[in-house]
Amino acid sequence: MVLFSDEELALGIQRGRADDLTLLVERHYSPLLGFLFRMTGGDHALAEDLVQETFLRMLSKIDTYHYPRPLKPWLYAIAVNLTRDHYKQAEFRHTDSETANLETAVTGTPETELLTGEETQRLAAAMDSLPPLQREAILLRYLHDLTLNEISQVLEVPVGTVKSRLSLGLKRLKDTLKVDR
Amino acid sequence: MKDQDLLARLSEDLGSPEEAAELTPVIRRLENWKAPAPAAEDTLRLTGTLYRLLKVHRKNTLSYRLHLGWLVLRSQPRVVQSELWTASAIVLALGTLVTLAYSHTGGLNVTLPFVLIAPVAAAGGIAFLYGSSLDPALEIELTTPISPRQVLFARLVLVFGFDLLFGLAGSAILSLLRVDISFLPLVSAWLAPMTFLASLAFLLMTMTLDSILNQLICLGLWILQNSTRLVPGIRWPFPFPDLTAAAARPWLWLVAVLLFSIALWLGGGEEHWMRKRA
Numbered sequence: 001m002v003l004f005s006d007e008e009l010a011l012g013i014q015r016g017r018a019d020d021l022t023l024l025v026e027r028h029y030s031p032l033l034g035f036l037f038r039m040t041g042g043d044h045a046l047a048e049d050l051v052q053e054t055f056l057r058m059l060s061k062i063d064t065y066h067y068p069r070p071l072k073p074w075l076y077a078i079a080v081n082l083t084r085d086h087y088k089q090a091e092f093r094h095t096d097s098e099t100a101n102l103e104t105a106v107t108g109t110p111e112t113e114l115l116t117g118e119e120t121q122r123l124a125a126a127m128d129s130l131p132p133l134q135r136e137a138i139l140l141r142y143l144h145d146l147t148l149n150e151i152s153q154v155l156e157v158p159v160g161t162v163k164s165r166l167s168l169g170l171k172r173l174k175d176t177l178k179v180d181r
Numbered sequence: 182m183k184d185q186d187l188l189a190r191l192s193e194d195l196g197s198p199e200e201a202a203e204l205t206p207v208i209r210r211l212e213n214w215k216a217p218a219p220a221a222e223d224t225l226r227l228t229g230t231l232y233r234l235l236k237v238h239r240k241n242t243l244s245y246r247l248h249l250g251w252l253v254l255r256s257q258p259r260v261v262q263s264e265l266w267t268a269s270a271i272v273l274a275l276g277t278l279v280t281l282a283y284s285h286t287g288g289l290n291v292t293l294p295f296v297l298i299a300p301v302a303a304a305g306g307i308a309f310l311y312g313s314s315l316d317p318a319l320e321i322e323l324t325t326p327i328s329p330r331q332v333l334f335a336r337l338v339l340v341f342g343f344d345l346l347f348g349l350a351g352s353a354i355l356s357l358l359r360v361d362i363s364f365l366p367l368v369s370a371w372l373a374p375m376t377f378l379a380s381l382a383f384l385l386m387t388m389t390l391d392s393i394l395n396q397l398i399c400l401g402l403w404i405l406q407n408s409t410r411l412v413p414g415i416r417w418p419f420p421f422p423d424l425t426a427a428a429a430r431p432w433l434w435l436v437a438v439l440l441f442s443i444a445l446w447l448g449g450g451e452e453h454w455m456r457k458r459a
Binding site for chain 2: 033034035044052120123148163167177
């Protein structure tokens with residue numbers, strides 16, 4: 001079986017090939033959901049909405065994609081920007097996301113069961129305490145295997161800035177989690 | 182990820198192996214934060230929505246539009262009256278024959294019969310392009326998703342293209358058989374007037390849907406315009422601009438584009454055709 005690269009699939013989508021679209025969704029749905037789930041502090045419903053929106057946005061902008069530009073950073077950049085926009089709007093609407101999460105937790109929906117583990121809750125809280133810019137960099141680098149260059153493209157900052165965000169974020173995380181060697 | 186790999190990555194990021202070793206346990210703990218797997222119904226819902234969007238996207242691509250244009254074009258010869266092709270071909274063939282027999286002293290191509298006949302043949306064809314009494318397929322076409330503008334444009338391209346081909350063929354024959362006629366000057370002598378007269382016929386057709394009246398107007402205008410050339414010594418109280426003159430050609434192209442555009446704009450709405458038929 002021939003394995004097409006993300007970029008080749010994007011080219012296929014530009015030409016209207018539905019199979020390429022399916023392959024791309026199958027390849028990236030789960031990692032993107034994981035990324036957005038962690039970015040939203042474990043809000044599964046919100047993460048699902050954002051993943052769907054990410055793919056919809058990608059498809060609507062597919063004509064602006066230029067082969068062989070790497071697709072993965074572009075996809076994650078859309079996801080990051082959508083998350084930022086969501087929180088900006090939530091701030092504007094004076095919505096308290098923590099309250100929203102708490103409400104979800106109280107209702108005990110299946111997705112929030114993932115948050116019930118003490119360790120998971122602690123990790124989510126520690127990540128949530130980080131500034132979003134550091135959180136994004138850490139998640140992309142260590143849980144989603146993006147290279148420094150790819151993260152620099154996603155976040156539209158120089159590689160040096162990515163490195164400093166990673167360093168600051170990890171130190172802060174270490175303190176919060178009280179991790180010892 | 183293996184410890185060694187993680188350490189190497191952290192060292193690359195932080196620039197210090199000591200710091201990397203110190204922060205490795207943080208990443209190890211972070212890896213415990215498991216994310217949920219996507220639900221099958223969510224993935225299905227998404228792919229369903231994306232397929233619908235992709236269909237819309239396909240419809241917006243140039244290749245799809247060209248394909249659609251080709252399909253519309255291919256469907257039209259069956260609808261356009263068959264006599265129209267024969268009539269245009271005969272008129273242009275006669276024009277070629279008359280010009281072959283015409284004693285031409287050389288010089289201006291504009292005096293050749295072919296230059297006078299080609300525009301009239303094209304205008305005549307366009308005049309019968311569409312019309313309530315001539316087109317039994319009109320009502321069916323109005324119910325299809327293809328806009329009347331596209332149908333109109335396809336017919337125009339077909340009929341004008343047909344006349345253009347015959348015109349070029351006639352000019353080629355004339356330039357081959359007569360040493361005093363050159364191909365390019367001959368084509369440039371009839372092409373601009375032919376486009377102008379065809380555009381006028383096209384506009385009149387969308388406005389009146391009366392093919393006979395339309396043809397009479399075009400023919401009348403062309404005869405009047407060339408009357409001083411056809412009947413030497415004739416004098417009119419007002420001067421007609423010489424549409425076959427080389428200086429008039431840029432203006433003829435400009436006016437033709439304008440008339441074509443107005444006609445397509447007018448004929449683009451279904452309401453226009455329904456009102457005309459009522």
